[in-house]
Amino acid sequence: MRVNFVLSEVATGLRRNLTMTVAMILTTAISLGLMGTGLLIASMINEMKGIYYDKVQVSIFLADEVTDEQRAAIEAELESSPEVRSFLYESKDEAYERFQQQFSQQPELVENTPADALPESFRVELVNPERYAVIAAEFPNGENGVDKVADEGDFLDRLFGLLNGARNATIAVAVVQALAALLLISNTIQLAAFNRRNETNIMRLVGASRWYTQLPFILEAALAGLVGGLLAVGGLVLTKVLFVDETLAGPIKAGIITGIDWGQIAWTGGIITAAGVALAGVAAYVTLRLYVRL
Amino acid sequence: MTQRENESHMMRGERTGSGPGQVPWPLVIELQHVTKLYPASGRPALDDVSTEIDKGEFVFLIGSSGSGKSTFLRLLLKEDTPTSGTISVNGKVLNTMSKWQVPKLRRTMGCVFQDFRLLRDRTVAQNVAFALEVINKPQRTIKRVVPEVLEMVGLEGKAHRLPGELSGGEQQRVAIARAFVNRPLVLLADEPTGNLDPETSEGIMLLLERINRTGTTVIMATHDYHIVDSMRRRVIELNGEPSPATSRVACTGSAARPAAADPRAVPQLNSTTGNQCASISSSPRWPPGCVAT
Numbered sequence: 173m174r175v176n177f178v179l180s181e182v183a184t185g186l187r188r189n190l191t192m193t194v195a196m197i198l199t200t201a202i203s204l205g206l207m208g209t210g211l212l213i214a215s216m217i218n219e220m221k222g223i224y225y226d227k228v229q230v231s232i233f234l235a236d237e238v239t240d241e242q243r244a245a246i247e248a249e250l251e252s253s254p255e256v257r258s259f260l261y262e263s264k265d266e267a268y269e270r271f272q273q274q275f276s277q278q279p280e281l282v283e284n285t286p287a288d289a290l291p292e293s294f295r296v297e298l299v300n301p302e303r304y305a306v307i308a309a310e311f312p313n314g315e316n317g318v319d320k321v322a323d324e325g326d327f328l329d330r331l332f333g334l335l336n337g338a339r340n341a342t343i344a345v346a347v348v349q350a351l352a353a354l355l356l357i358s359n360t361i362q363l364a365a366f367n368r369r370n371e372t373n374i375m376r377l378v379g380a381s382r383w384y385t386q387l388p389f390i391l392e393a394a395l396a397g398l399v400g401g402l403l404a405v406g407g408l409v410l411t412k413v414l415f416v417d418e419t420l421a422g423p424i425k426a427g428i429i430t431g432i433d434w435g436q437i438a439w440t441g442g443i444i445t446a447a448g449v450a451l452a453g454v455a456a457y458v459t460l461r462l463y464v465r466l
Numbered sequence: 467m468t469q470r471e472n473e474s475h476m477m478r479g480e481r482t483g484s485g486p487g488q489v490p491w492p493l494v495i496e497l498q499h500v501t502k503l504y505p506a507s508g509r510p511a512l513d514d515v516s517t518e519i520d521k522g523e524f525v526f527l528i529g530s531s532g533s534g535k536s537t538f539l540r541l542l543l544k545e546d547t548p549t550s551g552t553i554s555v556n557g558k559v560l561n562t563m564s565k566w567q568v569p570k571l572r573r574t575m576g577c578v579f580q581d582f583r584l585l586r587d588r589t590v591a592q593n594v595a596f597a598l599e600v601i602n603k604p605q606r607t608i609k610r611v612v613p614e615v616l617e618m619v620g621l622e623g624k625a626h627r628l629p630g631e632l633s634g635g636e637q638q639r640v641a642i643a644r645a646f647v648n649r650p651l652v653l654l655a656d657e658p659t660g661n662l663d664p665e666t667s668e669g670i671m672l673l674l675e676r677i678n679r680t681g682t683t684v685i686m687a688t689h690d691y692h693i694v695d696s697m698r699r700r701v702i703e704l705n706g707e708p709s710p711a712t713s714r715v716a717c718t719g720s721a722a723r724p725a726a727a728d729p730r731a732v733p734q735l736n737s738t739t740g741n742q743c744a745s746i747s748s749s750p751r752w753p754p755g756c757v758a759t
Contacts, residue, residue, distance in 0.1 A: 177599050370585055371596075377543070378648065379572035380600035382565070 181388035185364045192360040199353040200400025204444040205407040206346035211440045213339040219430045224328050230307050232294040235319040242317030255306050260295040264288055277422035301325055357393050357452050358459040365464040390456045397452030401445030408437055494683045495519040500551035502537050511537040524678045526694050527687040529704035535687035539654045544568050576645030576653045580660035582637045584629040590640050591625035597644045619643045635666035646677055655686040
């Protein structure tokens with residue numbers, strides 16, 4: 173294979189269709205960028221699930237007017253329950269302290285919350301987090317000094333439902349965009365093949381192999397896919413530096429959400445770039461087979 | 467309608483009589499009862515055509531527009547497949563040839579067209595070199611062979627011109643150089659003089675004859691009867707008129723080869739087309755020795 177020849181064909185092809193090439197690269201970049209974002213959200217969700225569900229607790233909030241006897245009775249019951257792995261008592265002061273720490277980024281919220289607004293509670297870690305109902309039945313709401321039994325898992329389910337929704341929406345848009353990118357690639361290749369029909373007709377007549385005739389077009393598309401992929405990786409890097417590391421710095425520091433490290437960016441970037449190159453190349457090949465007689 | 471190239475059809479019996487696979491002279495091209503029907507058209511572009519072309523022959527393919535000359539050439543290149551019948555080129559049956567073998571077939575054939583089909587943004591030398599580059603010939607071979615072939619077609623000194631700066635005749639010489647540079651077994655020329663004036667055409671014909679003398683089989687489709695008359699070569703007429711009487715006739719110019727050596731040159735009368743052939747052979751445009759059979 174004469175590399176120089178093929179590469180100069182590719183360069184000519186891309187130059188002749190400059191506007192289409194740019195459109196093809198941009199659509200591909202947007203699609204791949206969204207795809208990468210979706211993948212990063214997904215990996216974030218996984219990490220957060222690990223962190224949160226490990227610590228998943230049932231909180232037994234005590235009523236304001238709870239007596240010392242009632243508190244002691246609850247403690248004794250928790251100690252003897254086979255469902256409970258461990259538990260922790262949190263006084264009103266401790267609750268307020270934790271609240272201050274958690275919302276240190278929102279001082280107004282902390283200022284407007286009186287120190288005794290937060291109830292005292294038992295934080296219970298279950299042997300099996302799904303057996304929440306058993307604990308809830310043991311401590312009926314509003315009786316024996318118990319105000320409310322809350323399953324944090326329930327909250328987490330809703331939180332992750334939201335994150336999963338965000339991930340799915342991103343990937344859905346990415347897929348639609350990818351479809352647009354594929355159609356654009358197909359059109360660009362058809363146009364390129366039309367522009368170079370003299371060359372390819374002669375190539376066919378003098379017995380150039382199919383591969384030789386088609387390769388410049390496939391490489392053209394793959395190159396556009398590569399550039400699109402690299403642009404998308406650039407977008408991910410910017411997102412990390414300008415949005416995740418800046419705007420989300422607080423919640424990440426507080427351990428509410430996990431950050432994105434460079435390893436994840438590199439991994440995701442590799443995947444989307446490879447996907448861009450492969451999809452563009454395959455789209456070009458299929459186009460040549462279906463619509464262009466080469 | 468029955469279309470048939472009579473002389474080779476008649477000869478087939480004699481030849482196959484000596485046993486299958488025994489070929490008394492080297493055949494380059496063989497068509498057996500080839501019919502090509504395009505879906506959009508009710509009338510076949512080629513109807514039951516049988517013919518044989520030997521290695522080193524110079525053959526004219528004549529017939530009015532729409533008589534299937536181009537289809538004939540396309541079938542030989544396997545640009546199209548026949549609706550029925552078999553075609554073999556250089557001993558290989560095209561019908562059963564797989565797609566990936568087609569490039570190999572085409573490397574043994576050169577093509578020249580009426581409209582030259584040169585790449586206008588490449589110089590003469592680059593146009594010729596292109597044909598070798600795309601089939602992976604080494605650069606040093608290209609550097610050696612391209613000037614040689616340009617000299618042969620009479621374009622030495624014009625290697626670095628662009629096609630647009632050349633006359634029509636010169637452009638056709640570039641196209642011939644490109645078709646011949648890989649030393650094909652067969653050169654197919656589809657109306658190569660169609661866009662050229664008579665003097666220029668004559669030069670092109672001399673060049674094609676010269677190429678033919680190197681042993682390359684030349685098949686030239688044309689409707690320039692002056693050229694056919696003056697060259698005295700074998701003629702295959704494709705007659706696509708939709709009338710059963712005017713079918714396909716082939717004539718052999720006696721100049722094409724010694725009659726004694728070639729039994730196909732012996733006049734044979736075919737009852738189905740006898741009348742028509744008689745009228746054709748009396749027509750002044752046919753070279754002497756052309757016998758309708």
